[in-house]
Amino acid sequence: MDVAKLTSNLKTALIAQGIAFALSLMTSFIVPKLLGITEFGYWQLFLLYSSYVGFFHFGINDGVYLIHGGETREELDNGSIKSQFVLGIAGQSTIAVLIAAYCLLVVPDLDRVFVLIACCIFLIINNAAGFLGFVFQAINETKVFSHSLMLEKCSFLVELVFLVVLQVDVFQLYILGYVLSRFVALGYCLFKARTILSGDFIGIRLALTELFTSIKVGIKLTLSNVASMLIIGFGRFLIEGTWGIDSFGEVSFALSIVNFFIVFMSQLSMVLFPALRQSSKEELEKAFGILANLLNVLLPISFIAYYPICYLLSIWLPQYTQSFIYLAILLPLCIYNTKMDIQGTTYSKVLREEKLLLRTNIISVVSAILLGIIAAVFLRSIEAVVISMLLAVQFRAVFLETHFATKCKCNRSLQTISLLVISYLFIAIALVFGTITGIPLVLVLLAFYYVVNRKSLAEVFAWIKERIATK
Template sequence: MNFKSLLSNLSVAIVAQGVSVVLSIISSLLVPKLLGVEEYGYWQLFLYYISYVGFFHLGLNDGVYLIFGGIPRDRIDKRNLNSQFWFGAAFQAVFAAIIIAIAVMGGFGADREFVLFWTAIFIVIQNLMNYLGYVFQAMNETKLFSYTTIVERLSFLVPLVLLLLTRQASYKPYVYAYFFSCSIGLLYCVYHARDFFSAGLLPVGQTVREGLGSIRVGIKLTLANIASTLILGVTRSIVDMVWGISAFGQLSFSISMVYFILNFIIQVSMVLFPALRQGTDKELRSFFVNSRDATDLLLPAFYILYFPVVWILSLWLPQYLESFKFFAYLIPVCVFDGKMNAISTTIFKVKRKETLLLAINFAAVGISAIGSFIGACLMRSVIVAIISAVIAIVGRSTFSELYIARSMGVEYGRALPYEICLTAAFVALCTQLSALYAAAIYIALYALYAFAFRRQFSELLGKIHGLFRS
């Protein structure tokens, strides 16, 4: 495995996702300042719906990613991939047309009809852009995928600034701006894949067979990814059904802050797949042990950022004070879902354990759904619903980590039980004490944690220093 190439790709991916996170945070801080709670709720509903458009490629994108992963551009079958691109465009356009028909005739109301209509448009635009992005990553051209992210996010910034300067108080122009940025991202990908489009097409029958073959390979991973987002998504849907769009918007604001960090981790970790797939079992084992130990030691420090962030947000958006109460319960998702996506999911993909990953994620969705139903419908408590989803996420990450350690024949992470205890202490402190006392006590607890594992911290710093020196 070429570590210098991997570090270079990771660096560009981190910059790209850093740009994405910064722009997302800016929009999340400024857009709700202009929109009312209900209008912002529909904006969040649109973002929520388009987060699931990946289901409609039926695994085509993931199948191509898994089948062609590690093959360079000069050896990859461009004619095949060009044909599958148009195959995907055709059947996803049919899905989009069906959803538009349902939106128009379903009697959902003008706003939900608008959101469904544009969600249908995004099924085609976003999935085609992601298809080409997955092809770039499969060829280990992850920098190109990262540049696509930068182009797309900056393309959203331009109309966003205009909308903010003109103080647009309707969510609809922001949807149009999002469509503009995604279209620019697609055009950027098409330009850099022009050699694929000039390679010609396979016969229709062969194209369908190749496309269905990719779908068969990728559908389990696609369903696993969708199930992963549904762990929190089912809670959001139940809150929308029980309490309405305003409560949905309040909860979604906190979840969106969490997703900024998660999307950063997910996109950066995708750089690892083609590199690890070319590596040896020994290198994969080393990646697991080192990354697991590093995240166990460092990620609990992330909770400290909660206190200044919530203080600043409460001054800027006082109408979302209810949302900040949810944030204390949701912030552990950044730690455990981040570990799951960066380490466990990556290893499951390299080892072609999509079926196991799917089963784990669906089990977590089931736990979240049952707990959310009990919390929302029987106990009438949003907090209970949120806690259920968080427990499912922590359990999923812990089980996956222990399973991989056992299957690789390495010892379990010694810091894991203490990390879970720190997480429970953080939530208890934030919800029972004032922010100042909670922050002071948690910092003291983390200092004790760091002292107890001081030898591991020293070894980790030595490994990081040696990696960059090499």
């Protein structure tokens, strides 16, 4: 494993996500101040719908990523890549046009029609940029992918600042800005991939064969990703359909607070894949132990942030005080989602266990759907719906962590059990106690956790000390 290149790629990815972090702060804390609950709800509805447009490449992007992972730019078959890119975008454009026509004819709510049409346009742009982004990641040019993200986030940040300064309270303009920023990323990716896309078209029959091969390889991972998103997404659809756009906006606001951290951490997963793909069995086992220790030691610290966040938001956005209840449940969800991205998903791809990942995600999403329906229909409780999301996310993270810990000969059962215990104790403390009593109790809870896991804590400090010494 090339540690120097991994470190360089990680630094670039972290800079990109630093920009994304600043953008997320604005979209999470300033945009809802301007839009109001209903308008913010439609903005969040667009973000929810647009997060599923990746399904419509039907595994092409993931297939190219898995098939060509570990190759260099010189080793790529440019003709095959170009042909799959052209055919894939043509097919997805056709699907987008059909969906848009259906929405115009059938959907009565004009605001919802706008959201859906914008998603159709976003589908084409996003999946084209995503295809090229996966190619860059596969050939370990993650810096190029990170730079495209920087451009995308910076362009949207500029647009957002402009809208905020003018105090624009029309959600449609925010959506247009979001779509335009993704188009900027696509333009950059097309420029950086110009030598790859300059290859000769290989002919329709061979191109279709290559395309269906990529679909066959990648569809399991694509379905896994969609199922993964539906674990949280179905609950949000359920809340919007049962309690309306305002309640959906309140839950989405709480999710937006934790989501930028989840997205930030997922960049580590992106950088790790090509590095781990080139690693030996011994290096994979060692890396898993290090990752498990780092995540289990560092992630619970986020519990301390709950009360300060709630206090500041109660001053800035008092209309969203109901969201603080959901945030208490979503913080543990954030921890387990992060563990899943970095450990479960990454090692599933590296060890080519996409079938296991798909089965795990399907079981999790079915559980989330059943529990969510019970919570919405019988319990009539939004809090119960959010807890159903947490349970499903925890199941898949714990299951895959245990599976790969066994394969990597790395026993982490004490960490797993103790983290589950303090997660639910934190939720209980946050929902029952106010700031004055809650903060000391959370600190005691974390102290107990670190005493129980003192061996892992010592290993983390030793690893950090070793990293510093080698520089």
